[in-house]
Amino acid sequence: MTGRPTGRLRGVPVDAPNEAATAAVRRTGPIRYATADRFGPPQRTPAGSDEAASGEICPQPPSRLDAVMGTPYDLYLQGEDCLSLRITAPAAPAPPRPVLVFFHGGGFSSGSGLLDWYDGSRLSAEGGLVVVSAGYRLGPLGFLRHQGVSEGNLGLLDQLEALRWVRENIARHGGDPDNVTACGQSAGAISLALLLRHPETPRLLRRAILQSPVLELATTLPEQAAEQGAFFAEALAGDPRTATFGELLGARSATAEHVAARTGSRVMPPFGPVLGVPPVPAEPPTAGLDGIDLLVGWTREELTAFGLPREAARAAEEEAFTRPVAEFARWARAAGARLATYRLDWAPEGSAYGATHCLELPLLLGDEAAWRDSPLLGTVPWHEVDAFGRALRATWSCFARTGRVDPAPTAGYPVRWGEDQGVSAA
Known part of the structure; x- marks a missing residue:
């Protein structure tokens, strides 16, 4: 490994108590599930090992x-x-x-499974689940495609390795390796949509929940990724294998500006998954998802998070989510999966963003301390957030246990469930 830690996320120390971590749950980690040399594939830790990790997160800029x-x-x-x-x-x-x-999520550029935002204490305590939050390599370290350095998709290989670790080791932590649901949000959901193309994935999980998968971002072609990688290498003006984190992030920012100028969009990340590069086949398989249950959904005004006014965000919903999810659903069902959909319409009082991207996260994960002063929650008191969250967590937990969607807990709350689902109702 090259370089030294040069940055931190702001806030309280990592070992500060999380109020959701009550006596009803136990929290373990961080555990190292794999190691990797820079631009090398992940190497899984030995089975039966719960080796303590350092607690580092992948080098990253502030989140957009x-x-x-x-x-x-x-x-x-x-x-x-x-x-x-x-x-x-x-x-x-x-x-x-x-x-x-x-x-x-985090646009393949920011975030970590260790953040308190993604703590699973409430899901564990209320739903009786073992919740695993996993990190993976981001930005150029995870998704650079450049000749002689990396083919790309290392971050996806990391995620696949994490699922293998869970399969081999989760029984020691009280989990059932034959009843695993993979859940991803935004970039994490895009990742799962692509990993479902890999023949091993259906053997590692029984279900998947895809929250706000911006599926149009899952179509980067090898030649396009190589062009962006070449621009990055030129901006870096040095060897990516020995560059400091600051130098890597500086060249990443330059590449982000290059991609925005070329595409006219700041939603497209400068580095992300590449079709046709392992573990992602260029074309989705026509079979192989038999017995897999999928739950896929989004929020009504996703794109306000990226600068669109609320009315414009609603107008863009069809092109950004409804149509791509419908196409994904047709493929998944044809390949053997059962699939249900949802849309979160909640617009918190006092929030300028409405039912925006990431809004479901504080309903499902983290606690009041982690989400305090979050603009997307507006002025809604936490007890109201948590009451809605308890209902949504009950539905997620039911799906993780049984593969069934039970809309009853969210009756009266602004969530729309698809009516033509292949997943049975509870």
Whole structure:
């Protein structure tokens, strides 16, 4: 590994108590699930090992969604020892419990599974789940495609390795390796949509929840990624294999400006998954998803988070989510999966963003301390956020346990469930 940690996320120390981590749950980690040399494939830790990780997060710039989500209160060193995960499980002894593995969003550029935003204590305590939040490599370290350096998609290989680790090791933490649901939001959801093309993935999970998958961003071609990689290398003016984190992030920012100028969009990340590069086949398979249950959805005004006015965000919904999700659903069902959809319409009082991107996260993960002063929640008191969250968490937990969608807990709340689902109602 090359370089030294040079940056931190702002906030309180990492070992500050999380109020949601009550006696009802136990939290384990960070555990190292794999190691990797820079631009090398992940190497899984030995089976049966719960090797403590350093707690580093992948080097990254500030999130472009800080104005929407707020700034995380956690404090972490940034470094390349970032292939780690955290486990939250009910403290009471029980038969093996259903497992939910969460992959965070952040445009393949920011975030970490260790952030308190993604703590699974409430899901564990209320739903009886073992929740795993996993990190993966980001930006150029995870997705650079450049000849002689990296083919790309290392971040996806990391996620696949995390799922393999769960399969081999989660039983020691009270989880059922035969009842695993992978859940991703935004970039994490795009990742899962692509990993479902890999023949091994259906053997590692039974279900998947895709929250706000911007599927149009999952179509980067090898030649396009190579062009962006060449621009990055020129901006770096040095060897990516020995560059400091600051130099890598500086060239990444230049590449982001280049991509925005070329595409006219600041939603497109400068580095992301590449079709046809392992573990992503160029074309989706026509079979192989038999027995897989999928839940896919989005929020009504996703794109306000990226600068669109609310009415414009609603007008863009068809092109950005409804049509791409319908196309994904046709493929998944034809390949053997069962699929249900949802849309979150909640517009918190006092928020200028409405039902924006990431709004479901504080309903499902983290706690009041993690989400305090988050602009996307407006002026809604936390007890009201948590009441709605409890209903949504009940539906997510039911799906993770059984593969069924039970809309009953959210009756009276602004969530729309698809009516032509292949997944049975509870």
